[in-house]
Structures are given as structure tokens and as C-alpha cells.
Amino acid sequence: QKEVEQDPGPLSVPEGAIVSLNCTYSNSAFQYFMWYRQYSRKGPELLMYTYSSGNKEDGRFTAQVDKSSKYISLFIRDSQPSDSATYLCAMERPGTASKLTFGTGTRLQVTL
Amino acid sequence: DTAVSQTPKYLVTQMGNDKSIKCEQNLGHDTMYWYKQDSKKFLKIMFSYNNKELIINETVPNRFSPKSPDKAHLNLHINSLELGDSAVYFCASSPPAGANVLTFGAGSRLTVL
Numbered sequence: 770q771k772e773v774e775q776d777p778g779p780l781s782v783p784e785g786a787i788v789s790l791n792c793t794y795s796n797s798a799f800q801y802f803m804w805y806r807q808y809s810r811k812g813p814e815l816l817m818y819t820y821s822s823g824n825k826e827d828g829r830f831t832a833q834v835d836k837s838s839k840y841i842s843l844f845i846r847d848s849q850p851s852d853s854a855t856y857l858c859a860m861e862r863p864g865t866a867s868k869l870t871f872g873t874g875t876r877l878q879v880t881l
Numbered sequence: 882d883t884a885v886s887q888t889p890k891y892l893v894t895q896m897g898n899d900k901s902i903k904c905e906q907n908l909g910h911d912t913m914y915w916y917k918q919d920s921k922k923f924l925k926i927m928f929s930y931n932n933k934e935l936i937i938n939e940t941v942p943n944r945f946s947p948k949s950p951d952k953a954h955l956n957l958h959i960n961s962l963e964l965g966d967s968a969v970y971f972c973a974s975s976p977p978a979g980a981n982v983l984t985f986g987a988g989s990r991l992t993v994l
Binding site: 777801 | 885912924926929937971983986987988
């Protein structure tokens with residue numbers, strides 16, 4: 770069993786929909802949680818970063834962390850075709866010298 | 882200006898060959914990384930260097946040898962290439978104050994025939 774599980778999709782939604790992407794994890798030592806977006810044939814780029822539990826909002830994106838359930842989410846409001854990409858969650862334990870553990874990514878397709 | 886640049890972008894080679902991938906960052910970051918992404922998009926860390934010093938060395942075959950001539954450069958040399966080495970290799974860097982906030986390069990797609 771992988772430390773971080775993520776539904777690979779693909780997830781197809783119409784433009785304007787609210788998208789919910791999720792990851793579960795098994796290691797309760799994870800304290801830092803990130804979402805990266807990866808377009809086809811490109812490197813991942815950081816979208817959201819949260820420390821411990823709680824919510825964080827940035828424009829159309831909201832990241833939620835529920836440490837009691839070992840569950841993190843990324844919500845995308847008013848989804849656009851330009852949001853079509855693979856979304857990777859990533860996590861880190863303190864004191865591991867930035868060793869990120871990634872999920873396998875969820876492929877999102879936003880259709881017109 | 883590209884922040885993290887890798888060369889080459891594509892590499893096709895035969896089994897048994899030796900190849901290198903180069904990475905340079907112009908962000909002034911102290912830490913650089915090599916990640917491997919397999920065909921299922923799973924991204925796994927291989928190595929990490931902080932200011933030219935190796936700090937993370939995951940369970941990677943000895944055929945893989947990273948080298949950091951200075952803190953802006955991190956190269957990856959692979960000896961005796963195998964079919965299973967086919968993947969996309971990503972270089973990344975991070976600043977000291979946000980060490981888990983990585984900036985990735987565009988990747989080097991290695992195909993071993």
C-alpha cells in the first residue's frame with residue numbers, strides 16, 4: 770500500500786463546474802501538504818501549500834487538510850478548460866530535508 | 882528566463898549505454914533535486930543536494946550518480962542503461978526558507994531501447 774493514495778481519474782467535468790480532488794495518506798507524521806499542477810509534457814508547478822490542518826484559499830482554489838481523517842482536498846471553483854491537467858498531492862514529514870512524497874496524480878479534463 | 886532548465890529534453894538510447902542529464906537553476910536556491918516520474922505519473926525522489934552536499938540518496942541503483950559542481954547545477958549520470966530506466970527525470974530546486982516549495986524543470990524524457 771502506497772503512503773499516499775490518489776484516484777488517477779480521468780475526471781471529466783463541464784466548464785464552470787466545481788471540482789473536488791482528494792488524497793488520503795497513511796503516515797500521521799506528515800505535516801506539510803501541497804498541491805502541484807502538471808500540464809502535459811511539463812514539470813509540476815506548485816499550486817497550494819498548507820501546514821497542518823485547516824483551509825487555505827487562493828482565487829478559485831481552496832485546499833483543505835483534515836489530519837484526523839488523513840485526508841486532503843483541493844477544490845476548484847468555476848473550472849476552466851485551462852485547468853485541464855494532472856493534479857498531484859504531495860506531503861512532507863518535518864526533519865526529512867524536503868523529501869516530498871507524492872500521490873500518483875488525478876488527470877482532470879474540463880470540457881467546453 | 883527559464884528558472885530551472887534541463888538538457889536534453891528528449892533522450893533515446895540503447896541498453897547498456899551511458900548518458901548524462903544536466904540541470905541548472907537561476908533562482909539562487911540552495912537545494913536541488915532529481916525526481917523520477919514513471920509511466921503512471923508516479924513521481925519519486927532520487928537525490929537531493931544542499932549547497933553541493935548530498936543530503937538525500939534514496940534507494941537508487943549505483944548506476945545513477947549525481948554531481949553538483951556548484952549550487953546552481955546538478956547533473957545526473959546513468960551508467961549501463963536498462964529498459965526500466967525509461968522515464969521522465971525532473972530536476973527541481975527550493976529556497977532555504979521554503980525548502981518544501983519546489984520549482985521543477987520541464988523534464989528530460991529518457992527512452993531506453
